[in-house]
Amino acid sequence: MSFKKNLDYVHLSKYFYTTSIVLTIAGIICLSLFGLNYSVDFKAGSNVDISLSKPLTADQVKPILKQIGAEDGVISAGKDRMTIRFPATLSEDNDKKLKDEVLKLDDKASFEVNTVDPEMAKELARNAMWSVLFASIGIIIYVSIRFEWRFAIAAIVALLHDAFLVISVFSLLRLEVDLTFITAVLTIIGYSINDTIVIFDRIRENLRFGKQKTRQDLINLVNQSIAQTIMRSIYTALTVFVAAFFLFLLGGESIRMFSLAMVIGLLFGAYSSIFIASPLWFALKSRQKNKTAKAA
Known part of the structure; x- marks a missing residue:
């Protein structure tokens, strides 16, 4: 499709960086003012x-x-x-x-x-934080070994961005946070890293078959890689989104917050994989190119 080939994703990313920064600041303010509406799972x-x-x-x-x-x-x-x-x-x-x-x-x-009881509530909250931390560390190690450290940093920033915005939305709307919400956040991380890895894999593949001598060459490579994978990412996210949306509408009360967190997280995940993770890798990689050029 022609619109994909002509779209400069790297250039557009600065607008999405600004949007994400504004949303993150708003989330920090919201969490500072309201906190989270913990369920009995995390409160005595x-x-x-x-x-x-x-x-x-x-x-x-x-x-x-x-x-x-x-x-x-x-x-x-x-x-x-x-x-x-x-x-x-x-x-x-x-x-x-x-x-x-x-x-x-x-x-x-x-x-x-x-x-x-109070001790159990503290333990559950502590274990929830550890689970997210260990998942993030595991992703960093895997992506660093499979690709390189720049990919790992870009991926983890995108994942933390997705998780934090979902938490911020729940804080703003005063929605209940329970153990199923933590499960949803970890599931969102899984889907988000899947989309991100698909694009990263195409970037790595294109790196092998082309020589990137200038910054513009690198921009063209990122734009091309995103264009080649964007429809797959959208279709994958849309398929799961539809399932999660109808689970939210028609599912039982016990999985409603899980489904809602999935619906919100899938939207942020698809957005961050395209407009945050890949352009962030480009920013890190272009610095390496600039240092190499100066050294030469």
Whole structure:
């Protein structure tokens, strides 16, 4: 397609760098102001999910919380589902009283109670951070061995960019962050590195069959490599995006945040692979060319 051949991706990247920097700064401000809306997976306390056969309002349930001495419980009511989050662990007696009273309002209601103590919450949060760190280190090592260190730096910057923007969106929208969200972030990293490696592999292949004497030669090589792989990257991301989008619309409540994180992350991943990772490699590689030219 002609538009791909004529498009100067390296030149356009400066606009996308600016966009990404603005989004990153906005994300940092958002996280500083609001933080993350952690689920019970990462906070001590109890989380009660109630599946309802008829709609119930928060006002109908608040008196029950007063009866059991848990007025600090936060109620989120939906059409056929209600979630009550307690900052403290719910005792067995209070758990039973809550269920009995709710069943008086809806005798077909079903309950799912998740309880996390403070030490477990800290351990889960710590393990989540380690998992992302180890995944990043593994990618750096693999790409450095398979390609070169410049590819590794470009890839990891793009991956951290994707993960951070997804986290920022969840912070801004006050969406719940749980263990499935961490799984989604790691999955996004996997898909993003796949797209990036496809383009990097084509760049490496084109490097073998051409001589890049000037900076413009290098620009042409990057633009050509992206043009040759862009439709594959778009089709791959679009296929997974459609699946994740319909999982978000039609899937159960337990995987909704996972699906939403995937939808957002896939968009950022496709964007960063094309407009961030490859041009960043070019920036690093062109410095090497400039140093070599000066030395000569």
